[in-house]
Amino acid sequence: MLKRALLIFSIVFAVGAAAFFVFPDGMEGNGERASRFPGQTDSGRTTIALKQVGEIAAQCGPGPDDYFWDIFSLCFDSEGALYVADRGWGKVFKLDAQGRFLKSFGKQGQGPAEFLGDNEYIAVGNDGFLYVSSGFIGGRISRFDREGKFLVSMPTDRSPGPPIVNSKGEIFIVSAGAELISVHRFGDAQPRKIFFPEAFHFDDPFLKPSDGARRFADSHFLPLAIAKDDGLVVVSNVSLKAFVFGLDFREIRRFDVGDEIYRAALRKRFEQTVKRNPRAGILPFTPFLAPDRKLYLFTYNTERKAFDALVYSLDGRLKAVLQIPAEISSPFAVNARGEIYGVKDQTVLVRFAPPFS
Numbered sequence: 262m263l264k265r266a267l268l269i270f271s272i273v274f275a276v277g278a279a280a281f282f283v284f285p286d287g288m289e290g291n292g293e294r295a296s297r298f299p300g301q302t303d304s305g306r307t308t309i310a311l312k313q314v315g316e317i318a319a320q321c322g323p324g325p326d327d328y329f330w331d332i333f334s335l336c337f338d339s340e341g342a343l344y345v346a347d348r349g350w351g352k353v354f355k356l357d358a359q360g361r362f363l364k365s366f367g368k369q370g371q372g373p374a375e376f377l378g379d380n381e382y383i384a385v386g387n388d389g390f391l392y393v394s395s396g397f398i399g400g401r402i403s404r405f406d407r408e409g410k411f412l413v414s415m416p417t418d419r420s421p422g423p424p425i426v427n428s429k430g431e432i433f434i435v436s437a438g439a440e441l442i443s444v445h446r447f448g449d450a451q452p453r454k455i456f457f458p459e460a461f462h463f464d465d466p467f468l469k470p471s472d473g474a475r476r477f478a479d480s481h482f483l484p485l486a487i488a489k490d491d492g493l494v495v496v497s498n499v500s501l502k503a504f505v506f507g508l509d510f511r512e513i514r515r516f517d518v519g520d521e522i523y524r525a526a527l528r529k530r531f532e533q534t535v536k537r538n539p540r541a542g543i544l545p546f547t548p549f550l551a552p553d554r555k556l557y558l559f560t561y562n563t564e565r566k567a568f569d570a571l572v573y574s575l576d577g578r579l580k581a582v583l584q585i586p587a588e589i590s591s592p593f594a595v596n597a598r599g600e601i602y603g604v605k606d607q608t609v610l611v612r613f614a615p616p617f618s
Contacts, residue, residue: 422480
């Protein structure tokens with residue numbers, strides 16, 4: 262986790278970024294823990310401590326190269342197979358629903374079926390294909406079949422974040438500055454649709470970013486998640502709101518994320534961070550929309566020195582706060598059975614029992 266945060270900061274610093282962020286994994290840009298984070302339990306919350314029920318060792322397959330090196334992203338397909346993007350190797354591992362090794366594919370490089378080796382996000386689109394986005398300053402999104410056969414790719418002007426793809430094969434990309442969302446298809450010269458004006462979150466900021474921070478705002482400021490019916494959820498790490506969109510890209514509802522205790526503590530933490538560095542910013546949430554339409558907002562709790570997940574229904578009700586053991590870090594994913602997967606020591610996959618019956 263420290264390695265990942267330091268790598269992100271070093272890349273931003275190298276291109277002259279004036280901004281300084283506390284990333285969703287709880288690490289500040291200089292690699293130090295943020296001073297405080299909310300998440301303490303109170304009588305108004307349902308708090309659930311996750312129970313570990315299994316793990317997949319770093320040596321996940323029979324070959325000498327079949328081991329995890331630096332796990333960066335996870336996803337599941339409709340049959341329960343697990344895909345693991347490993348940034349250390351620059352390749353993808355495929356495991357079956359029981360966690361048994363099936364294959365790996367890809368390598369670091371500039372070729373059409375190769376990965377750029379920086380930030381490698383992976384997702385199975387609602388069209389059934391596997392998507393990998395890679396790169397940081399200038400990247401690309403590649404489409405594979407679920408056996409790892411390369412199909413097509415398209416360039417992006419920056420890291421697009423986790424691939425969000427609907428059943429039509431349309432890809433949702435957050436613009437530079439996190440000011441809008443554009444909808445693309447492979448082969449199109451121009452986006453098919455542009456929506457989500459910046460007023461949705463920048464005009465009502467809970468954590469107002471500095472001008473320097475806004476210059477480098479991207480999908481971390483405005484992370485996306487998509488439901489199996491193609492409904493889109495947009496989480497603003499600026500206004501601390503979730504926006505739910507229908508198939509016609511029209512807003513269905515919005516709701517605040519974080520209760521009063523959470524917001525009061527987060528406000529205090531933000532003010533302390535900005536006092537230390539006026540160009541600072543905080544990026545509290547990484548969302549995951551589970552197959553049962555529960556919205557998991559993974560966030561680091563420096564009071565516990567561990568991750569929590571705030572779990573919402575899409576009508577805006579906070580169902581529970583999940584407490585994840587301290588040795589477990591991002592990335593996280595939730596399968597169709599409601600099991601939660603996380604990572605230990607960047608190389609071991611840990612499985613937790615479903616927290617909801």
